[in-house]
Amino acid sequence: MQRTRKQHYIPRMILKNHTRFEIPMRFPLIYQYDEATEKEHAVRIDRVCYKDNLYEYKDDAGNVIDLNLIENTFSVYEDKWNGIILSLKNRPELTREDLAFIYLLFPLQIMRMPEMLTLTSNWLKSTSPELSEIESQRYARILSLVPGQLDIKRNIILAKWAEICCKRSLQVYITDGSEPFILNGTFPVTGIYTGDEPIKNAEMYYPVSSDICLGLLDARVVNPYKDVGIDFIRKFNWLSINKGSRFLYSAASIKDRIPEYPFLKHKSRIT
Numbered sequence: 001m002q003r004t005r006k007q008h009y010i011p012r013m014i015l016k017n018h019t020r021f022e023i024p025m026r027f028p029l030i031y032q033y034d035e036a037t038e039k040e041h042a043v044r045i046d047r048v049c050y051k052d053n054l055y056e057y058k059d060d061a062g063n064v065i066d067l068n069l070i071e072n073t074f075s076v077y078e079d080k081w082n083g084i085i086l087s088l089k090n091r092p093e094l095t096r097e098d099l100a101f102i103y104l105l106f107p108l109q110i111m112r113m114p115e116m117l118t119l120t121s122n123w124l125k126s127t128s129p130e131l132s133e134i135e136s137q138r139y140a141r142i143l144s145l146v147p148g149q150l151d152i153k154r155n156i157i158l159a160k161w162a163e164i165c166c167k168r169s170l171q172v173y174i175t176d177g178s179e180p181f182i183l184n185g186t187f188p189v190t191g192i193y194t195g196d197e198p199i200k201n202a203e204m205y206y207p208v209s210s211d212i213c214l215g216l217l218d219a220r221v222v223n224p225y226k227d228v229g230i231d232f233i234r235k236f237n238w239l240s241i242n243k244g245s246r247f248l249y250s251a252a253s254i255k256d257r258i259p260e261y262p263f264l265k266h267k268s269r270i271t
Contacts, residue, residue: 003068007054010109010185013085015030028044124136172226178229179237186244187244192205237257241258
């Protein structure tokens with residue numbers, strides 16, 4: 001069985017959707033801006049946003065269990081997500097299945113980030129001191145991700161996040177193509193608090209391509225599709241830049257755009 005070691009925490013299909021290079025290539029290029037050095041490069045999407053063996057977990061003896069099980073399960077989900085995302089520009093009537101996959105995309109993107117997996121593992125270790133380091137890492141992946149199949153009783157942390165997301169209204173923002181979205185390499189899902197309770201009163205935004213951003217809003221949405229222009233794009237991009245991450249990604253140069261952005265105060269909503 002072929003083993004995948006380079007496991008992406010931001011799906012390659014999302015990274016590919018943030019590329020605009022005209023020449024077809026096996027590994028499309030994306031602009032990567034390094035906030036620490038203020039340098040920018042065009043890099044292959046297969047060489048960014050991954051860690052070796054990120055989703056693998058081990059038994060008590062240190063042997064990998066179910067090699068590539070989570071990675072292979074993600075591949076199935078990502079094929080479905082990509083098909084839905086690519087269809088959004090045509091504004092289809094979303095089926096119940098489509099909506100279920102979209103609502104699952106948000107918590108899975110949040111939970112699969114290396115920082116979140118480490119945080120969950122440390123939390124399990126602190127609340128259950130009897131767990132070993134290997135056990136806490138294993139349970140963090142089983143409870144937060146999808147090892148083989150979705151089971152609410154098994155994937156309890158993921159299920160709780162999904163429940164939070166499903167209580168929000170989906171808004172699909174489609175741009176006029178004037179400027180591409182910026183994808184934050186540490187916080188691809190941007191949360192904006194709309195009240196006193198950080199989780200309960202949060203809205204979530206995820207730029208799934210250079211010109212489409214999905215939003216889960218703490219408000220009723222009548223039409224799931226909304227056209228947006230340069231004001232929305234720049235306000236969102238400014239939030240992405242200031243969210244805190246070493247690396248930012250986009251279909252066009254980020255370094256060239258930063259000086260053009262006026263100072264924008266953080267607001268509770270960007271709509």
